[in-house]
Amino acid sequence: MTHESESKKIWQVIAASSVGTLIEWYDFYIFGSLATVIASQFFPKTNPTAALLSTLATFAAGFIVRPFGALVFGRLGDLIGRKYTFLLTLILMGGSTFAIGLVPGYASIGFAAPILVLLLRLLQGLALGGEYGGAATYVAEHAPANRRGYYTSWIQTTATLGLFFSLGVILLTRHFLAPDLDTSIKRFNDWGWRIPFWVSILLVGVSIYIRLRMNESPLFAKLKTEGKVSVNPLKESFGNKTNLKMVLLALFGATMGQGVVWYTGQFYAQSFLENVCNIDFDQSRTILIWGILLATPFFVVFGGWSDKIGRKWIMLVGMLLAIGTYQFIFKQFITLTDPAGKTELTGHRKLLEDKTIVSEKNAADSIHQVTSEVHYTDGAVFKEVKTDTLFANAAHAAVTQTVIKYKDKKVDTWTYRKLVGWIFVLILYVTMVYGPIAAFLVELFPTRIRYTSMSLPYHIGNGVFGGLTPFIATLLTTIYVTDKLSGLWYTIIIGAVCLFIGAVYISNRIDPDVND
């Protein structure tokens, strides 16, 4: 085969693998990004059983089912081949995503609705657990040894780009269902949220067509011809001490830290901007979109660089920079969006709402709430909610408690750019820890059990340690209420342990031959 046709073939392999994996990430994220709308359609809070199913859908699919998907499909991939296994995961993911968009709401079919959504969400988690290992293995087994990091890094861009597309499709749908924005948002919350789910089936159709035209991985095909395919990949992967120790090393020395850095840089950062800094819904998402767009090429840069200097230190330096600067960067988010240092434009204050409501704590107390739009000299516009509680109790009769909070903050252009800059830095750390990791994992395990062996540590690291990051971080902020940055300690501790284990135990050697 000529150099040119070899090069053409590897790009076809990358395209076929990446497009499918990107769609799977897109499918997985739209559910998370639309969690609030989905909860109101399928899991009404007033019904405790529905609320229970909601919690299960959130936690079980992402964190418990994904490693099981890695085991189930990893085993299949090592038994019947990479091509058909990750074709199956794609069909499963696309089908269940499309079906979520079709399920009638709780108001129409009652409990059947949340149960169906939960089952479909579990299928999504299973499919995602099987997809990544297959795609990474498939590309790596086609790639030349000296370019393995570079070629597999294209697969690494898909998780971030999947998030990018999910945010983009949601924002576009939310804005274009009616000429007037308020009506459009109302329509989106009513039925328009289904569109991003339906879009998936078109993307999956195209991807299936592309993947069907691809051949099996040459290394796996060779194993099959020689009759050397593993008979029991699970037993060989986890029952064999020499391989199990490598699985544990991959988890504790690499994927565990990668997972927390990945989720902190993208999900927790966005949640922090929206819920702690109270930035407007659209702005908090477009800031992330710009950050992703600017940083994504660096997955390929660091993946390619890892072919020259090794995988280990790029990943570990990324982890070190992340845990060393998180506190400073997240503090910048708070400072940049703090109204304290801003000067209000006099005469521009606009009254939005003035109401008196009965206190939920004590029906005799009354709450006077005034919502105003405040304009600042730098161009920022914040909504100020001033709440006065008038106590009925004689002991408090003379006391009026006033609380001022800000929400839906629209920051000025300069602050917006600074926030994009900091998000870019956070995602740059993600590209360092994540760019070379596919090549690193592929090189750690032999061909006959590669799919199974690399999928499990990846999905425990990324799915369990990483996926739980936003929840544990938020939980920490509710325990240590005075410290808004306390949520970062989870990432810092897990990242530090992983960094230490990685630095001491992992080798920086690039495996010259993954054919064995």
Place this chain on the structure above:
Amino acid sequence: MNSLKRWLGIVWLILGPVTIYYLIKTAADEIAKKPVIDTKIQWAVFVIVFIPIAIGMIIFGYYAIKGEYDHLPENSKEL
């Protein structure tokens, strides 16, 4: 370096049970503080998911002490 790897194995071996203890204690405290279904499921998931991982950490520490990481396999013949 190899002796450092082995000595550190003790740390990982201890870290596993300490994590399990801390996890169960925190879960019990948080559930007692707010005994609603969301808290119970949330903490049950944390405990169920992280205990096997902590056991993995104990095994990792044990292998480190035994010198299993002194030399990492360089081809499948060593596996």
